Amino acid sequence: MASVSTASTSHSSPAPDPAIDPAALQSLRQQVQRALSNVLPDSALLVAREDLRPYECDGLTAYRQLPMLAVLPRTVNEVQQIMRQADQLGAKVVARGSGTGLSGGATPLEDGILMSLAKFSQIVSVDQAARTAVVQPGVRNLKISEEVAPLGLYYAPDPSSQIACSIGGNVAENSGGVHCLKYGLTVHNILKIEVVTADGQAVTIGSDALDSPGYDLLALMTGSEGMLGITTEVTVKLTPKPQLARVVMASFDDVEKAGEAVAAVIGAGIIPAGLEMMDKLAIHAVEDFVHAGYDMNAAAILLCESDGTPEEVAEEVAKMEAVMRAAGATACRVSKDEAERLKFWSGRKAAFPAVGRISADYICIDGSIPRGALAFVLRRTDELSAKYGLRCANVFHAGDGNLHPLILFDANKPGDLEKTEAFCAELLELCIEVGGTITGEHGVGIEKINQMCSQFSDSEREMFFAVKRAFDPKMLLNPGKAIPSLHRCAEYGRMRVSGGQLPHPDIPRF
Amino acid sequence: MPDSFISSVQERVRDAQAHARPLVIRGGNTKAFYGGARAPTDEVDMRAYSGIIDYQPRELVLTVKAGTPIHEIDAALDAQGQMLAFEPPQYDLGATIGGVIASGLSGPRRAYVGAVRDFVLGTRIINGKGEDLRFGGRVIKNVAGYDVSRLMAGAMGTLGILIDVSLKVLPKPVSEVTLRFAFDQAQALQKFNEWAGQPIPLSGTAWQDGVAHVRLSGTQAGVTTAVQRLGGEQIDAETARKFWTSMRDQQHACFGGSHTLWRLSVPATTPPITVAGAGAPLIEWGGALRWLRGPLDAAALRAQIAALGGHVTIMRRGDGGADAAYPVFHPLEGKLAELNRNLKLAFDPANILNRGRLDNF
Numbered sequence: 084m085a086s087v088s089t090a091s092t093s094h095s096s097p098a099p100d101p102a103i104d105p106a107a108l109q110s111l112r113q114q115v116q117r118a119l120s121n122v123l124p125d126s127a128l129l130v131a132r133e134d135l136r137p138y139e140c141d142g143l144t145a146y147r148q149l150p151m152l153a154v155l156p157r158t159v160n161e162v163q164q165i166m167r168q169a170d171q172l173g174a175k176v177v178a179r180g181s182g183t184g185l186s187g188g189a190t191p192l193e194d195g196i197l198m199s200l201a202k203f204s205q206i207v208s209v210d211q212a213a214r215t216a217v218v219q220p221g222v223r224n225l226k227i228s229e230e231v232a233p234l235g236l237y238y239a240p241d242p243s244s245q246i247a248c249s250i251g252g253n254v255a256e257n258s259g260g261v262h263c264l265k266y267g268l269t270v271h272n273i274l275k276i277e278v279v280t281a282d283g284q285a286v287t288i289g290s291d292a293l294d295s296p297g298y299d300l301l302a303l304m305t306g307s308e309g310m311l312g313i314t315t316e317v318t319v320k321l322t323p324k325p326q327l328a329r330v331v332m333a334s335f336d337d338v339e340k341a342g343e344a345v346a347a348v349i350g351a352g353i354i355p356a357g358l359e360m361m362d363k364l365a366i367h368a369v370e371d372f373v374h375a376g377y378d379m380n381a382a383a384i385l386l387c388e389s390d391g392t393p394e395e396v397a398e399e400v401a402k403m404e405a406v407m408r409a410a411g412a413t414a415c416r417v418s419k420d421e422a423e424r425l426k427f428w429s430g431r432k433a434a435f436p437a438v439g440r441i442s443a444d445y446i447c448i449d450g451s452i453p454r455g456a457l458a459f460v461l462r463r464t465d466e467l468s469a470k471y472g473l474r475c476a477n478v479f480h481a482g483d484g485n486l487h488p489l490i491l492f493d494a495n496k497p498g499d500l501e502k503t504e505a506f507c508a509e510l511l512e513l514c515i516e517v518g519g520t521i522t523g524e525h526g527v528g529i530e531k532i533n534q535m536c537s538q539f540s541d542s543e544r545e546m547f548f549a550v551k552r553a554f555d556p557k558m559l560l561n562p563g564k565a566i567p568s569l570h571r572c573a574e575y576g577r578m579r580v581s582g583g584q585l586p587h588p589d590i591p592r593f
Numbered sequence: 594m595p596d597s598f599i600s601s602v603q604e605r606v607r608d609a610q611a612h613a614r615p616l617v618i619r620g621g622n623t624k625a626f627y628g629g630a631r632a633p634t635d636e637v638d639m640r641a642y643s644g645i646i647d648y649q650p651r652e653l654v655l656t657v658k659a660g661t662p663i664h665e666i667d668a669a670l671d672a673q674g675q676m677l678a679f680e681p682p683q684y685d686l687g688a689t690i691g692g693v694i695a696s697g698l699s700g701p702r703r704a705y706v707g708a709v710r711d712f713v714l715g716t717r718i719i720n721g722k723g724e725d726l727r728f729g730g731r732v733i734k735n736v737a738g739y740d741v742s743r744l745m746a747g748a749m750g751t752l753g754i755l756i757d758v759s760l761k762v763l764p765k766p767v768s769e770v771t772l773r774f775a776f777d778q779a780q781a782l783q784k785f786n787e788w789a790g791q792p793i794p795l796s797g798t799a800w801q802d803g804v805a806h807v808r809l810s811g812t813q814a815g816v817t818t819a820v821q822r823l824g825g826e827q828i829d830a831e832t833a834r835k836f837w838t839s840m841r842d843q844q845h846a847c848f849g850g851s852h853t854l855w856r857l858s859v860p861a862t863t864p865p866i867t868v869a870g871a872g873a874p875l876i877e878w879g880g881a882l883r884w885l886r887g888p889l890d891a892a893a894l895r896a897q898i899a900a901l902g903g904h905v906t907i908m909r910r911g912d913g914g915a916d917a918a919y920p921v922f923h924p925l926e927g928k929l930a931e932l933n934r935n936l937k938l939a940f941d942p943a944n945i946l947n948r949g950r951l952d953n954f
């Protein structure tokens with residue numbers, strides 16, 4: 084659960100970690116501090132509790148943990164030195180970009196070093212002819228597009244958090260955005276990364292050419308949640324800015340009809356630049372907040388974008404409108420100009436904060452499913468919402484089948500967080516059962532680690548560990564995240580079948 | 594449910610592992626010429642495992658058994674107005690999808706829509722321990738666990754036997770036009786890169802002997818506008834189709850001859866490359882791919898191209914060339930070599946799968 088929470092209650096991670104002996108921890112801290120103070124300036128090494136506080140959680144604020152200490156390296160050499168010391172002392176290291184991650188990937192470990200890449204904030208170079216930019220990992224996603232805008236270029240993956248999230252974090256999570264149906268995810272938009280491995284060596288993965296010899300380590304590193312290496316530089320591809328973009332906003336009186344319309348658009352051979360859906364609760368929360376001009380009577384709206392030359396857009400928008408109407412849209416509006424287009428999107432982009440206004444806390448789920456199962460899963464989500472007595476707003480990347488139900492709760496209300504966790508777990512299991520996955524873009528982190536037991540077999544998870552060991556034999560980089568141990572899964576299995584029955588025995592197959 | 598083909602393959606892999614005896618994975622054998630030397634040994638013939646498992650045009654997802662001939666897949670997609678956008682080389686009718694994924698080779702569209710790996714959504718594999726494993730899935734976005742599926746693209750079967758694969762497919766473009774231009778090499782490279790930086794629906798570029806071919810694909814309106822903008826001479830659809838197929842399958846006249854065929858993968862903006870003993874290259878992918886034929890000095894060529902930020906593969910060895918002793922793939926060094934070796938051993942500890950096909954593995 085990604086929760087943007089105002090709750091002061093803090094939960095330890097859901098990992099059943101063996102307790103760490105305080106004396107051993109204290110001695111490790113001293114050793115590591117001594118070793119690091121030899122290789123880092125004082126300003127790059129944080130040990131005081133109040134200095135560590137800003138790092139105690141990422142966007143998954145329900146889980147908080149102070150790190151053993153924190154480092155803020157400025158150079159690749161410093162990153163290497165830190166990793167060498169960590170390797171020698173057997174100390175764990177958790178990398179952190181901007182801390183907007185929603186699955187606890189950057190949640191610190193009590194006995195781990197927290198490495199912030201925030202000081203790596205330079206755009207190193209831009210090559211207009213090659214359409215590439217070389218950037219440090221701490222550079223914010225949106226800054227790249229801003230920098231290259233005068234060249235008629237931009238960096239295509241645009242997570243809603245793009246004003247804040249770092250490119251290093253994007254690589255670690257394989258982040259997407261509203262435009263990735265047409266333009267791809269992070270993995271499709273990077274060429275090369277510089278990495279420091281767990282033993283402190285620097286290695287180049289990928290190249291400025293379109294392929295490289297050896298296994299496709301670039302694909303493997305993308306989405307590996309900081310567990311295979313520290314990214315110290317990224318070469319991104321830049322995309323020519325389309326001349327024009329227009330968005331069709333279609334209203335539906337029924338969520339399932341909207342789900343069908345999504346499938347119909349794709350079925351008509353159209354790949355929209357973006358295809359997003361919002362349900363009634365989300366529409367109302369947003370409309371009260373940003374006044375985007377949404378249809379308050381609709382049960383759901385779809386935002387469907389076309390981009391390209393004016394001629395292309397005209398041709399595609401006409402097709403989109405026809406498909407929407409045939410699918411039962413009760414109203415269709417096409418943005419007249421750029422200002423109106425941005426207004427239509429402003430609601431979608433502000434959906435999370437808007438929901439934050441109507442609920443003390445919320446948790447965002449990230450399951451991804453075959454589009455054909457959309458209508459069914461949405462109906463089921465409604466039923467679960469009633470079952471747990473928790474409101475749920477749906478805003479999501481419909482074109483990719485990537486759901487983002489936001490479950491509304493109040494962490495200060497006893498039992499609410501537990502109910503929310505159970506709701507999330509059931510929804511994620513549902514995603515697996517319809518042939519989908521527990522996470523489309525936010526990562527597993529600590530949040531969804533239990534459901535990894537359902538999605539993968541013992542030998543598949545062991546294979547993941549084998550991959551991890553190939554890069555990090557001592558298991559020092561972000562250990563305990565993303566891939567659950569056999570032991571953990573055995574525990575989870577016992578918990579799940581405790582009712583004597585697996586959830587959703589009645590699910591149809593898609 | 595247990596499939597007898599799959600369990601028999603698992604059995605054979607376990608047996609091979611126990612005896613440390615290599616296994617060769619065989620699809621259509623259309624790419625037998627590609628990759629390092631392998632000693633004659635037992636074969637796992639994947640052609641016995643063929644057919645489409647699931648194809649939902651509205652999902653843009655195809656799941657198919659690894660031994661399925663690519664022409665069968667093309668026919669099924671074509672009937673729904675869709676395609677494999679990475680345009681895999683087929684060489685001849687026998688090519689299977691397993692071989693396409695394993696070799697990681699992509700065709701003319703690669704520079705503009707992506708490579709094989711960009712379209713892999715999920716795989717089922719049997720690793721070198723005989724374990725039956727699934728990674729990724731049938732959805733467009735999926736970040737659960739490491740992306741082992743994409744890792745299979747280009748691994749030449751050395752990490753696992755591909756059993757089935759799920760791929761993202763795309764609608765065929767409504768409109769497609771090929772233009773021809775009289776350009777010298779430097780001019781072609783400059784234009785290809787300039788156009789790629791503009792919103793022009795490029796889907797293929799090639800240059801040879803003073804002639805550039807440029808393919809545009811997209812909406813009717815988008816292509817028409819681009820044609821007006823670029824100029825050049827429009828060639829008829831049938832000639833164009835034949836031309837791009839011959840590029841894709843490397844059957845164009847300029848791929849012919851008895852000398853070694855060298856594949857140079859370089860940054861697209863690399864200026865014309867002059868190689869001692871070779872003529873002007875054939876250029877594809879907007880400049881990122883350059884082909885040479887000739888009895889060249891592999892070590893010198895590799896050093897020259899590496900200095901430009903690229904790498905060299907021996908695509909086809911010529912008759913009795915001096916390169917016979919050189920590895921097919923650009924050798925890796927240092928930590929990168931170590932990571933590759935570690936990964937290989939993680940998947941196939943006894944090094945039995947396609948031993949030698951990636952030179953060292």
Ligand SMILES: Cc1cc2nc3c(=O)[nH]c(=O)nc-3n(C[C@H](O)[C@H](O)[C@H](O)COP(=O)(O)OP(=O)(O)OC[C@H]3O[C@@H](n4cnc5c(N)ncnc54)[C@H](O)[C@@H]3O)c2cc1C
Pocket residue numbers: 141142177178179180181182183184185187188189200220241242243244247248249250251252253254255256257258259260261308309310312313314315435524525561
């Ligand atoms: C309001 C909101 C909206 C969001 N919308 C989207 C969205 O639309 N799409 C989407 O995909 N995500 C979205 N996210 C999630 C989040 O922004 C992304 O996952 C983002 O990529 C995280 O970047 P970060 O720099 O904040 O990384 P962090 O949270 O700091 O870290 C994330 C992970 O990356 C690792 N990491 C960070 N930097 C490095 C490095 N240099 N080397 C190695 N590992 C590293 C960390 O260890 C951790 O595992 C949203 C989050 C919020 C709060």
